[in-house]
Amino acid sequence: MNRLVAAAAAVQQVCHERDWGYCFVGGLAVRRWGRPRPTKDVDLIVLAGYGAETAVADALFARFAARFDNSRQFARDCRVVQIWAADRVAVDAVLGTSRRLGRIVRRASPWQVDGVALRTFSAEDLVVHKALSGRERDWLDVAGIVARQGDRLDRALILREFAPMLAQQGPHLGDPLAGLQRQQGHEALDRLASMLDVPPAPG
Secondary structure, eight states: OOHHHHHHHHHHHHHHHHTOOEEEEHHHHHHHHSOOOOOOEEEEEEEOOTTOHHHHHHHHHHHSEESSTTHHHHHHHHSEEEEEOGGGOEEEEEEEOOHHHHHHHHHOEEEEETTEEEEEOOHHHHHHHHHHHOOHHHHHHHHHHHHHHGGGSOHHHHHHHHHHHHHHTOOOTTOTTHHHHHHHHHHHHHHHHHHHTSOOOOO
16 A cells, blocks of 8 residues: 555544544645645645644544644644654644635545545645645646546636635735735636636626
């Protein structure tokens, strides 16, 4: 079994035991939906409401070693649990509670790989995530997903999820970079719409 898959399976077992909502993101999801590229770690989302972060983090730290001396404090402050899983694979578990993350987890589905069913992002949510990140390598991932999935992608869903998230990432009132950042945001939306070969939403 691939070492990343083995590490993900070990973390997934804890999620199942605790009945947490979760899904894998990052390189494993890219491998499922797009053009696979080398990756050394495992990323996942775990649904954890405000006040429940400590219990979730403690359960993961009880099963897996913390990666850094301050990983427990980092989990409390930043809602990211940094652990070592099987074969010293680095794992980042992002603890979230938003409605959007809830929708993402509900849309996630099992992926049969190396004899294990891992629950990952949908292809559509992966596209949104990559486009919001906005790095050139993320756009390359988007291109790979679009090319591989073709007409199976729900393009309307992607744009429906992407545009509001872009607005939420906007600057605070009075930020001198506001105009530039808004322009960059619209450029990202236009770029995504072009890659999906659909017109962007008006406004």
